[in-house]
Amino acid sequence: MSRMIFVNLPVADLAASMAFYEALGFENNPHFTDATAACMVCSEAINVMLLTHAKWRTFTNRPIPPTTSSEVMLALSCDSREAVDAMNEAAATKGGTADINPPQDLGFMYSRALADPDGHVWEAMWMDPAAIPSNDSTD
CATH class of the missing domain: 3.10.180.10 (2,3-Dihydroxybiphenyl 1,2-Dioxygenase, domain 1)
Known part of the structure; x- marks a missing residue:
């Protein structure tokens, strides 16, 4: 299972x-x-x-934290950069807060953080595994 x-x-x-x-x-x-x-x-x-x-x-x-604090950021993968943007835009129009942290664009990975109406933090992210930089060194 x-x-x-x-x-x-x-x-x-x-x-x-x-x-x-x-x-x-x-x-x-x-x-x-x-x-x-x-x-x-x-x-x-x-x-x-x-x-x-x-x-x-x-x-x-245990106390419920105020909406201005964070205990965890839940990262959720998306199918594309556009899907990341769409999730962030939907958050902003439905009572949440878009871009609570600056967007991150590393080329192979793109993410934007949002908060739901109660301040729970989510990070919509997209990654292209084929474009991840290699750590191989050729010394």
């Missing part, structure tokens, strides 16, 4: 967060969605569980 990841995120407004992730291309799985939580499917292996603050507190008593 292949492994799956479920990223659990506390959210202040469940409906707004669902709309945000739908704008990024995630799909709702109604089997794991109710008034307190929503499962947003990114791929066969990646799911994001959006949890109201009350639901979040049933799993941990």
Whole structure:
């Protein structure tokens, strides 16, 4: 069986967060969605569980960080540079914040960081493995 990841995120407004992730291309799985939580499917292996603050507190008593802090940046691969740009633009139009860090363009890799409405940080990235510089030295 292949492994799956479920990223659990506390959210202040469940409906707004669902709309945000739908704008990024995630799909709702109604089997794991109710008034307190929503499962947003990114791929066969990646799911994001959006949890109201009350639901979040049933799993941990650790404090929910303010929207201005970061604990983790979740990098998500995209099929093209244009898809990276589209994800960033969708974030900005659906209550998130685009380009919370400067875009990075290394030629073989391109990324832009965004934040969802609750400040959770995502990095949309594209990479061309064929263009990765070689570390081989010919001394």
